[in-house]
Amino acid sequence: MRVVIVGAGLSGLSAADSLSGAGVEVELMEAGHRVGGRTRTVRDRFAHGQYAESGAEWVDTTHWRMKELMDRYGLGVHGEGMKWSAIRRWLFWGDRLLDERELPEWERGLGESVDAYEESVDRHAEAMIDASRPQDHPQAEELDSLSLADMMRRAGLSPAASLFARRNSQGEFGTEPERVSLLFVAQQRAQENEVLARTGVQLRAHRVAGGVSAVAESLAAEVIARPNVRFRPSTEVRRITPGAESALVTTGTDDVTADFVVLATPLRAVGRMEIEGLPPLLREAIDRLGYGTITKTAVQFPCRQWRPGYGTTTSVSQRLYDCSVEQGGATGVLMSYCGGDGGDTLGGSTEKERVEIIATDMRKVHGIGVGPIGAFSRSWTSSGRYGGAYAVYEPGQVTRYWEVLRQPVGRLQLAGEHVATCTGYMEGAVESGRAAAERILAR
Numbered sequence: 550m551r552v553v554i555v556g557a558g559l560s561g562l563s564a565a566d567s568l569s570g571a572g573v574e575v576e577l578m579e580a581g582h583r584v585g586g587r588t589r590t591v592r593d594r595f596a597h598g599q600y601a602e603s604g605a606e607w608v609d610t611t612h613w614r615m616k617e618l619m620d621r622y623g624l625g626v627h628g629e630g631m632k633w634s635a636i637r638r639w640l641f642w643g644d645r646l647l648d649e650r651e652l653p654e655w656e657r658g659l660g661e662s663v664d665a666y667e668e669s670v671d672r673h674a675e676a677m678i679d680a681s682r683p684q685d686h687p688q689a690e691e692l693d694s695l696s697l698a699d700m701m702r703r704a705g706l707s708p709a710a711s712l713f714a715r716r717n718s719q720g721e722f723g724t725e726p727e728r729v730s731l732l733f734v735a736q737q738r739a740q741e742n743e744v745l746a747r748t749g750v751q752l753r754a755h756r757v758a759g760g761v762s763a764v765a766e767s768l769a770a771e772v773i774a775r776p777n778v779r780f781r782p783s784t785e786v787r788r789i790t791p792g793a794e795s796a797l798v799t800t801g802t803d804d805v806t807a808d809f810v811v812l813a814t815p816l817r818a819v820g821r822m823e824i825e826g827l828p829p830l831l832r833e834a835i836d837r838l839g840y841g842t843i844t845k846t847a848v849q850f851p852c853r854q855w856r857p858g859y860g861t862t863t864s865v866s867q868r869l870y871d872c873s874v875e876q877g878g879a880t881g882v883l884m885s886y887c888g889g890d891g892g893d894t895l896g897g898s899t900e901k902e903r904v905e906i907i908a909t910d911m912r913k914v915h916g917i918g919v920g921p922i923g924a925f926s927r928s929w930t931s932s933g934r935y936g937g938a939y940a941v942y943e944p945g946q947v948t949r950y951w952e953v954l955r956q957p958v959g960r961l962q963l964a965g966e967h968v969a970t971c972t973g974y975m976e977g978a979v980e981s982g983r984a985a986a987e988r989i990l991a992r
C-alpha cells in the first residue's frame with residue numbers, strides 16, 4: 550500500500566510514523582523547507598544562545614502522547630511547570646501596574662467574580678457525555694448557539710474580571726469571546742477533565758527544555774530514515790483527484806498515485822488546493838471553520854527589568870511574560886501573546902513595525918530603561934500555508950461541522966489539530982495523525 554501524506558507538521562509526521570512502522574510505503578510532501586509546521590523555535594534572532602517559541606510553547610501534563618514522544622527522544626521539560634489561572638500574576642491597567650496582592654483591594658470581588666464565571670463554564674463540561682462527540686451533549690444545540698461572550702454577559706463580570714476573561718479567550722482560543730462556541734469551550738474542558746480523571750496527574754504546563762522544535766525534528770529524523778519513507782520538502786500539493794481505486798496527487802512538478810491520501814495541513818491550506826468530489830458540507834467547513842489570530846512578538850533586552858510571572862495588560866501587548874525564564878543569563882526575552890482582533894490588527898503591520906510597537910509597549914509597562922538587542926514577531930494569520938493559529942469552533946460550528954470534518958471521504962483522510970479531540974494543541978495533532986493512520990490500516 551502506498552500513502553501520500555501532505556504536510557510534515559506533528560500530525561503528518563505521526564501518521565507517517567504509524568503507517569511506515571506498519572510497513573506501508575509513505576510519501577511525505579511538505580510545502581516548506583522544514584518539518585514541524587506550527588512548532589518553531591527561533592534562535593537566530595537572539596544573542597547569548599537564548600531562544601523563543603514562535604508557535605506552540607507549552608505541553609500540558611494531560612498531553613500524554615506528547616509526553617510519550619518526548620520520552621522516546623530523551624527530551625525533558627523545564628522545572629515544576631505552570632498552573633494556568635484566569636487571574637495572572639500582575640495587571641497593567643491604563644498606566645498602573647498592579648500585582649496579585651493589590652488586585653483584590655483595587656477591585657472588590659474580582660476573585661469571586663472570576664471563580665463564579667469559571668465554575669459556570671465547568672458545569673457545562675461536566676454534563677458532556679463523551680468529549681470526542683460534543684454533538685451528543687444533552688444541551689448541544691443550545692450551547693452551540695451561545696458564545697463565550699454570552700456567558701460573560703450572563704455572569705455580570707466586573708470590569709477587571711471581564712478583561713481577564715476576554716484576554717483568556719484571546720489567548721486560549723486566539724479569538725474574541727463572541728466567536729467561540731460555548732459547546733466548544735465545554736468540550737475542551739471536558740476532554741482535559743477526562744484525562745485528569747484517568748491519569749490522576751496535576752494540571753501543569755511545561756516548556757520543552759531546549760525548544761519545542763526538537764520534538765518534530767527528532768520524530769522526522771527517525772521516520773525519514775526508514776527505507777519505505779520518501780520525504781519531499783519544498784513540495785506543495787496543488788490538486789488531489791480521488792478515484793474509486795486510488796487518488797492522484799498533483800504537485801508543482803509531478804503527479805503521484807496513492808492508495809490513500811492523508812491531508813495533514815491546516816484547513817486554510819486545504820481550501821487552497823483543488824480537490825474534486827468533496828461533499829458540500831465538508832467544503833463549507835473547510836472554508837468557514839474559525840481560526841484564532843495570534844501574533845507572538847518576542848523581544849530580547851540586555852537585562853531583566855520586569856516583574857516576574859505572566860501578566861495581563863489593557864495595552865496592545867495583551868499578555869506579557871518572560872519566555873526565557875528557565876534559560877538563565879543576564880539577558881532575557883519578553884513575549885507578547887496577542888490574539889483576537891488585536892492579533893489580527895498587528896498581523897497587518899510588517900514584522901519591523903510589530904517589533905517596534907510591542908517593544909515600546911513592553912518598555913512602558915515595565916519601565917524598562919534600555920533598548921532591545923534582538924527580536925522576532927510572527928503572525929500566523931498572514932501566512933498562506935497556515936491562515937491562522939489554530940482551529941476554534943465558532944457558535945453553530947460544533948453541531949454543524951464536528952462530525953463531517955472527522956469522516957474520511959473515500960481515499961482521503963483529514964488529519965491535523967482541527968480534527969482532534971484535543972483541538973488546538975500539539976497533542977491533538979499527534980492524536981489526529983495516529984487516528985488517520987489507524988483508519989487506513991483497518992481498511
Ligand SMILES: Cc1cc2nc3c(=O)[nH]c(=O)nc-3n(C[C@H](O)[C@H](O)[C@H](O)COP(=O)(O)OP(=O)(O)OC[C@H]3O[C@@H](n4cnc5c(N)ncnc54)[C@H](O)[C@@H]3O)c2cc1C
Binds near residue numbers: 556
Ligand atoms: C501561536 C501559536 C501558539 C500555540 N501554542 C501552543 C501551545 O502552547 N501548546 C500546544 O500544544 N499547541 C500550541 N499551538 C498549536 C500547535 O502548534 C498546533 O496544534 C500543531 O503544531 C499543529 O500541527 P499540525 O500537524 O496539525 O499542523 P501544522 O504544524 O500546521 O503542519 C502542517 C504542515 O503542512 C504544510 N503545508 C501546508 N500547505 C501545504 C501544501 N499545499 N502542500 C504540502 N504541505 C503543506 C505546512 O507547511 C506545515 O508544515 C500553538 C499554535 C500557534 C500558532
